[in-house]
Amino acid sequence: MTNSPMMLGVPEMDEDHLAIAALFARIATADDAELPALLVEAETATIEHFAREEALMAKHDVPILFCHIAQHKKLLAEFTEAHAELAAGRVDLLSDMLRRVIPDLILAHVASVDRVTSMWLTGVLGADDVAGLRLPEPSVAAG
Ligand SMILES: [Fe+2]
Structure with a gap:
């Protein structure tokens, strides 16, 4: 499991990611009748x-915090769309959103943005490595 793209070497992140992966594995084989409750469970988790x-990330001044939060918001919008599909019957x-779209997006997020974040949190990346990034000014990020 240590070679899994879900494992980043940051226990707080890894524990959550494994739990979410287990939840989506359960969703993959659930009856369709269970999907409405599983949608709420997955969204809440x-x-x-x-x-x-x-x-x-805020506690450790992760430099890509603003971009990372923006990705989280985009991912949560997928759950809103899934609710709309449910409401429309x-x-x-x-099913496609819960069994393919959302878990694929989460895996891609963990393997990219979360991985870069973990590199900062574990000291692989330092201030010199991110000095050239063009990050939003705090006043822009707050708005
Ligand atoms: Fe993330």
Whole structure:
């Protein structure tokens, strides 16, 4: 499991990511009738994880915090779309979102933005490595 793209070497992140991966593995084989409850469970778990991850990043002054939070917001919008599919009775589209779209996006997020974040948190990247990044000014990021 240590070679898994889900494992980043930051225990606070890894524990949450493994729990979320297990939840989506359960969703993959669940009956369609369970999907509405699983949608709420997955959304809640993701919202709570993002909040913990964002607090961890803020505590450690992660330089890509603004971009990272923006990605979290985009990912959470997928859950809003999944709710809309459920409300419209489009179970096939809800199923596709919960079994393919959202878990694929989460895996891509963990393997890219979360991985770079973990490199900062574990000291692989330092201030010199990010000095050339063009990051938003705090006043822009706050708005
Ligand atoms: Fe993240």
